[in-house]
Amino acid sequence: MSEIVIVGLNHRTAPVEVRERLAFPADTxxxxxxxxxxxxxVSEGVILSTCNRVEACVLSESGYGGVESVKEFLAGFxxxxxxxxxxxxxxxxxxxxxxxxxxxxxxxxxxxxxxPQILGQVKDAYGYACEFKTIGxxxxxxxxxAFSVAKRVRTETRxxxxxxxxxxxxxxxxxxxxxxxxxxxxxxxxxxxxxELAARHxxxxxxxxxxxxxxxxxxxxxxxxxxxxxxxxxxxxxxxLKRADIILSSTGSPHFILKRExxxxxxxxxxxxxxFFIDMAVPRDIDPDANEIDNVYVYDIDDLNNVIxxxxxxxxxxxxxxxxxxxxxxxxxxxxxxxxxxxxxxxxLRRKFDExxxxxxxxxxxxxxxADPKTRKVVESLASSILNKVLHAPIxxxxxEANGRRPMEMVTVVREIFDLPEEEAExxxxxxxxxxxxxxxxxxx
Amino acid sequence: MHTVLLKVTALFYLVGALAxxxxxxxxxxxxxxxxxxxxxxxxxxxxxxxxxxxxVAGYTPITSLFESLSFSAFAIVCVFLGFELRYNLRxxxxxxxxxAFAFSASAAFLPGEVRALAPALNSxxxxxxxxxxxxxxxxxxxxxxxxxxxxxxxxxxKTKKMGAIFKRLPSxxxxxxxxxxxxTIGFPLLTLGIITGxxxxxxxxxxxxxxxxxEVWSLITWFIYAALLHVRMTVGWRGRKAAIFAIVGFxxxxxxxxGVNLLLPGLHTYTSFSG
Numbered sequence: 245m246s247e248i249v250i251v252g253l254n255h256r257t258a259p260v261e262v263r264e265r266l267a268f269p270a271d272t273x274x275x276x277x278x279x280x281x282x283x284x285x286v287s288e289g290v291i292l293s294t295c296n297r298v299e300a301c302v303l304s305e306s307g308y309g310g311v312e313s314v315k316e317f318l319a320g321f322x323x324x325x326x327x328x329x330x331x332x333x334x335x336x337x338x339x340x341x342x343x344x345x346x347x348x349x350x351x352x353x354x355x356x357x358x359x360p361q362i363l364g365q366v367k368d369a370y371g372y373a374c375e376f377k378t379i380g381x382x383x384x385x386x387x388x389x390a391f392s393v394a395k396r397v398r399t400e401t402r403x404x405x406x407x408x409x410x411x412x413x414x415x416x417x418x419x420x421x422x423x424x425x426x427x428x429x430x431x432x433x434x435x436x437x438x439x440e441l442a443a444r445h446x447x448x449x450x451x452x453x454x455x456x457x458x459x460x461x462x463x464x465x466x467x468x469x470x471x472x473x474x475x476x477x478x479x480x481x482x483x484x485l486k487r488a489d490i491i492l493s494s495t496g497s498p499h500f501i502l503k504r505e506x507x508x509x510x511x512x513x514x515x516x517x518x519x520f521f522i523d524m525a526v527p528r529d530i531d532p533d534a535n536e537i538d539n540v541y542v543y544d545i546d547d548l549n550n551v552i553x554x555x556x557x558x559x560x561x562x563x564x565x566x567x568x569x570x571x572x573x574x575x576x577x578x579x580x581x582x583x584x585x586x587x588x589x590x591x592x593l594r595r596k597f598d599e600x601x602x603x604x605x606x607x608x609x610x611x612x613x614x615a616d617p618k619t620r621k622v623v624e625s626l627a628s629s630i631l632n633k634v635l636h637a638p639i640x641x642x643x644x645e646a647n648g649r650r651p652m653e654m655v656t657v658v659r660e661i662f663d664l665p666e667e668e669a670e671x672x673x674x675x676x677x678x679x680x681x682x683x684x685x686x687x688x689x
Numbered sequence: 690m691h692t693v694l695l696k697v698t699a700l701f702y703l704v705g706a707l708a709x710x711x712x713x714x715x716x717x718x719x720x721x722x723x724x725x726x727x728x729x730x731x732x733x734x735x736x737x738x739x740x741x742x743x744x745v746a747g748y749t750p751i752t753s754l755f756e757s758l759s760f761s762a763f764a765i766v767c768v769f770l771g772f773e774l775r776y777n778l779r780x781x782x783x784x785x786x787x788x789a790f791a792f793s794a795s796a797a798f799l800p801g802e803v804r805a806l807a808p809a810l811n812s813x814x815x816x817x818x819x820x821x822x823x824x825x826x827x828x829x830x831x832x833x834x835x836x837x838x839x840x841x842x843x844x845x846x847k848t849k850k851m852g853a854i855f856k857r858l859p860s861x862x863x864x865x866x867x868x869x870x871x872x873t874i875g876f877p878l879l880t881l882g883i884i885t886g887x888x889x890x891x892x893x894x895x896x897x898x899x900x901x902x903x904e905v906w907s908l909i910t911w912f913i914y915a916a917l918l919h920v921r922m923t924v925g926w927r928g929r930k931a932a933i934f935a936i937v938g939f940x941x942x943x944x945x946x947x948g949v950n951l952l953l954p955g956l957h958t959y960t961s962f963s964g
Contacts, residue, residue, distance in 0.1 A: 402716070406856070420855065421846060423862025515925025518861065535847065539928045547849045554851055 246287065246652055247307045248386060248581075250341040251314040251333060252299030255355050258332035266322055266329075268293040276321055277378040283313045287652070288380035290387065292348075292369040294362065296355055301345065303382050303652070311335045342386070342577050346570045349390040350397040351404065357559045358404035363394045381656035385580065393573045400569060403562040406555035411442040413551045414522050414543075415449050418490050421520050421541050425450040428489040432456045432471070433481070433501070435463060436494030438524050438545075443471060443492055455488060457481055459495065482506065486513045491521045493529040500531045507534040522548070586642050589655045592664045593642075597635060601627045638662075692802070694738035695759050699793035701731030702762065706790050709782035713857055721779040728766050728786060735763045735793075746803045749816040751823065754950070755799040761946070762792035764827035772831055776867060780857055784834035814889035818882060825878030826942050829914070832871035833939035836932035839864040843929055861928065868931050869921060876914050883907055906945035913938040 253266065268276050268291055280289035285305035292299045300318060304310025315333055319326040336344040347353045349366045370387040373379040379387070398404050407413040422428050430451050432443050435458060443454060454473030458464035461477055468475035476484045481501070485491070495501060502521075507530075511519060518539040523530045528544055535542040582588065605627045609615060612623075638658060645654040658664070705727035712720035739760065742750040750756045769785040772778060842858045845851055858864070886907075887897045898904060917934040920926040 417846070420842070420860050421862070423860040423866075516927050517925070518928065538930065541846055543849065550849065551851055 246303050246305050246382070247310070247338050248301065248341040248382070249304045249307075249310040249314060250299055250301045250336045250344055251311055251318065252292070252297060253329075253332045253334065254297035254299075254353070257334055262329070262332050263295070263298060265324055266298045266318060267295070268298065273372045274376045277373060277376045279321060280314070280317060281378045283310075283317055285310060285313070288373075288383040289378045290369050290373040290383055292366060294365045297348070299348075301341070301383065301386075303380065307337065311337065339574060339578055342581075343570060343574045345386065345390045346393045346573055346577075347567075349394040350566055350570065351394070352397070352563055352566055352570065356408060357556070357563055358408070360404060363391070366390065366394075380653060382581075382584065382652050386577070389573070389577050389580075393570065396573070397566045397569055401562045401565040403559050403566045405562075406558055408552050408555050408559065410438055410524075410545070410548050410552065411445045413548050413555070414442040414492070415445045417522075417541075417543065417551070418446060418520050419449070421518055422489055425452075427452055429487055430454045430490045430492065431476075431485070431488035432467065432473075433491065433493040433529065434458060434495030434497075434525065435467060436524055439492040439494045439522075440467070442522065442524075446490060446492075447471065451490065455484055457484070482510075485510050489517070489519060491519065491530075492524065493521065494524040495529050497525070497529055498527060500529060502530045502534070504531045504533045504537070507531070507540055508537055511537060511540055524548075584652055584655050584659075586645065586655060589658055589664065590639055590642055593638065593658065593662060594635065596662060596664060597631050601631050692738075692742075694734055694741065695793070696797045698731045698735040698738065698762075699790060699797050701727050701734065702766070702786055702790040702793055705731060705782070706786035709779070709786050713780060713783045716857065721782065724782050724786065725770070725773065725779070728770060728782070728789070731789075732763060732766045732770065735759070735766070739763065742803065746806070748806045748811065749819065750803070751819045752806065752810055752815070753799075753804065755796050757823075757946070758792045758796035758799070760823055761826065762789040762796070764823045765789050765792070765830050768824065768827040768831050772867065772870075776859070776863060778859060778863075778867070780838065780859065781831070781834050784837065785831065788830060788834075812889060812893065814885060814892070818885045818889055821878050821885060822882035825875050825882055826946065828871050828875035828878065829935070829939050829942055832868050832875065832935040835864050835867040835871070836935035836939075839868070839932035840929065840936075843932075865927050865931065868935050869927075871935070872914065872918055872921065876918055879907075879911055879914060883911060902949045903945065906941065906949050910938060910941040910945055913941055 253263065255263070258266075273291055273293070276291055277289055280286065280291065280300055280302060283289075283302070283304075286302045287305065288303040290301045292301070298318075300314050302310060302314055304314075306313075315329070315335075316326060318324075318333070319329050344353070345366075349363050351358050351360070351362045354362050366387070370379070370391075373383070373387075407416045418428070419425065425446065428451050430443055430446050430453070432439055432454060447454060454468070454471045455476050456464045456468040456471065456473050457476040457478050457480075458467065459478050461475065464475040464478070467473075485502075485506075493501070507519070507521075511517075516539045518541070521530050521534065521540070521542040523532075523542060523544045526545065530542055530544075532542055532544065534540050583592075605624055608623050608627075609620060612619060615623075642654060642658060705724045708720045708724035708727060711717065712724060739750060742756075751760045765785060766789045769781065769789075773781065838858050839861060841854050842861055842864065845855045846861070886904075890899065891897045913934065917926075917931060917938065921931060
């Protein structure tokens with residue numbers, strides 16, 4: 245009666261002080277995975293460790309007992325008293341665990357909803373488990389399924405569309421105003437972390453080049469080198485401004501460094517080629533009235549934050565759709581899990597061979613033409629008795645393994661070599677019910 | 690047969706329009722593909738219908754109001770499909786497909802039987818003059834759609850309230866590019882259309898220019914687009930003002946095409962309801 249168990253903590257249940265103590269640096273993962281696998285009753289294990297979450301996923305024979313042993317293992321491995329952890333740790337069993345991993349990989353459980361990194365981190369965790377051979381057929385199928393669920397969520401909903409950080413919002417807006425970036429020039433006025441980050445994003449999104457200016461020219465030269473751009477003297481800003489399509493500004497100036505008239509003059513020189521000003525300075529650098537000029541767009545930090553706010557709301561709406569996908573996929577995976585049990589496997593094994601028997605008997609009888617009843621009977625009983633003898637051994641070992649240590653591995657092998665169909669919803673459910681009467685169920689709550 | 694074919698296309702345009710609208714609301718790519726497929730099939734049927742009618746009638750069938758409306762729809766769909774190929778502008782389908790449907794559906798309510806050609810129209814100039822102008826108008830219809838899209842998009846970007854439109858429309862730059870491209874294709878077509886008409890008028894009516902209402906309004910339309918082309922080239926006008934010009938210009942086209950026939954009878958009145 246193996247069951248998938250997930251034990252862990254994340255940014256919601258544990259502060260960073262606790263998370264960092266439980267994290268598994270890359271060089272300890274192999275050691276930890278082996279330790280996890282050595283827990284009594286655990287046949288497969290995967291460890292996911294990111295800055296926002298630490299989770300151990302195992303296939304445990306003892307259900308809830310598995311939860312306790314994994315908790316003890318996590319505490320023991322890091323030398324943290326279990327009493328300090330128990331408030332922060334959560335656990336999921338069976339279908340709950342399936343749902344949890346699907347949500348995590350689809351980034352529905354992330355701090356920033358829809359952020360793209362988590363899927364890669366889950367893939368890494370899977371990769372480690374493959375490398376150290378602590379993954380088996382069930383978790384393998386489980387994680388692979390989680391990746392495809394995440395992909396479905398990403399393509400079928402817009403939970404990961406639209407930018408939710410200031411610098412990405414800047415890139416998104418620039419593309420909507422100016423079109424393709426490869427022939428666009430960025431200008432960086434002043435030094436501000438957020439501006440520099442936005443500039444970096446714009447450049448990696450393909451912007452052609454960058455002009456850097458600063459009140460202290462040395463600083464401009466230094467930054468220009470860093471960005472592989474051109475430094476420009478602050479006094480000559482007016483001369484060079486006309487070359488820039490996207491202007492990022494964050495100086496410490498107490499008043500506007502670009503007034504509406506300045507921008508009007510520049511846009512005339514540029515023959516109305518559009519300009520996008522991103523003003524991240526407080527107090528502001530660029531006269532907001534310049535936004536009223538045709539083909540000029542001025543966004544300050546509040547405007548960008550509002551854009552992000554709207555995008556986050558959209559992600560939240562889309563998350564509801566994503567949850568529906570997860571629910572459907574959990575049900576599908578549940579059916580697969582059910583079919584992986586001994587009894588349904590025996591059922592489908594018998595059914596498969598029975599189909600072969602019937603087909604072959606029919607073929608033989610039609611070849612014999614008008615056979616008398618006796619011949620018929622002989623042919624039929626010959627087929628049945630061959631079938632029973634052939635199937636006796638595999639079925640007996642499956643039954644034996646049902647109470648053994650690793651029934652699922654046996655089931656997987658049998659299903660593989662006899663090429664049994666994977667998701668036989670109806671047959672599997674019947675089988676599952678019968679199996680649970682016998683006290684052998686997998687994935688139940 | 691061909692009248693039926695011409696009417697059936699209206700159905701394709703209708704379903705195509707619905708598919709494009711569905712795409713705009715749900716952003717489901719498959720709907721856009723379906724819309725394009727429907728418009729393409731519609732256009733093929735439509736074109737076949739016209740060829741068939743050409744052989745039945747023995748002249749280029751763009752003379753009655755039925756034929757004109759129907760051919761406008763055909764030209765608009767062709768031009769749109771061309772632009773979509775170049776710019777991958779699926780959203781524009783939601784503007785253009787309903788327009789094509791409106792034209793072909795209103796044609797469907799008009800008498801569509803083939804009639805004897807008015808003697809004055811019996812000329813090789815008919816296809817030249819009419820095709821140039823109809824395709825020119827279709828190109829300006831696309832510019833009109835792009836103009837509306839530009840204004841909607843610009844409003845969201847200026848007021849910084851990014852809503853559904855922001856997600857769905859292409860960049861301002863692309864929309865303005867289409868405006869310019871349409872102008873550089875549509876204006877020569879319009880100009881040549883007017884010139885060939887004038888030459889034909891000399892043969893048919895004995896005068897190059899007789900200031901009949903259709904001629905006057907064509908000239909007004911021509912001036913609007915000429916002015917836009919001029920300011921684009923000299924002062925570098927673009928964006929909002931260019932979009933507004935494209936919209937005003939298309940309104941002038943619509944009036945030249947339909948309004949003049951219905952309200953201001955003159956020499957060109959071959960295509961009114963009665964006759």
